[in-house]
Amino acid sequence: MLTLDQATYDAIVAHAKRDHPDECCGIVAGPEGSDRPERFIEMINAAGSPTFYEFDSTELLQLYKEMWDRDEEPVIVYHSHTATEAYPSRTDIGLASEPNAHYVLVSTREHGNNDGPxxxxxxxxxxxEVTEEEVAVVPAKPLIEEHQ
Structure with missing residues (x-):
């Protein structure tokens, strides 16, 4: 099961709607081995296409260096489908190279970049092998401020 907070869910959906009619893509990183999506990273779809997404290789390399330095890994790899259901295509399946990641798909086919689910x-x-999993959206945790 994927558990993510409302703010991260909203950010992924907003990115998908904003980039429609092109596909969007991005990563949500978290502490290595934690399965906790904590740091939302919006990426550029280098393909700029309504039917395909591709991470910019320079941007992706920089992100992986950053994640290694912070002991993070991609917890969620997300992208959108603009004209089809939110199910991985053969290409998506072939590109899936992170065995620990949750692959999130957002379909904007019904409402595009307008309001609507x-x-x-x-x-x-x-x-x-593709296995669908349940998604649980939980309230964002309140920030705890430390006073000295």
Whole structure:
């Protein structure tokens, strides 16, 4: 099961709507081995396409260096589908190279970048096998301020 906070869910949906009719893509990083999506990173779809997404290789390399330095890993790898359901395509399955990641798909086919619900689904993709999982959206944790 994927558990993410409302702010992260809203950020992914907002990115998908904003980039429609092109596909959007991004990563939510978290502490290595934690399965906690904590740091939302919006990426550029280098393909600039309504039917395909591609991370910019320079941007992706920089992000991985940053995650290594912070002992993070991609907890969520997300992208949108603009004209089809939120289910991984053959290309998506072939590109899925993070066995610990949740692959989130957001379909904006019904309302595009207008108000209205989207289809938001999550999958595990390991060795080409796709398994859908439940998504739990929880309230954002309040920030705890430390006073000295």
């Amino acid at each position: 989207v289809e938001f689904r999550s999958y595990r993709i390991i060795d080409g």
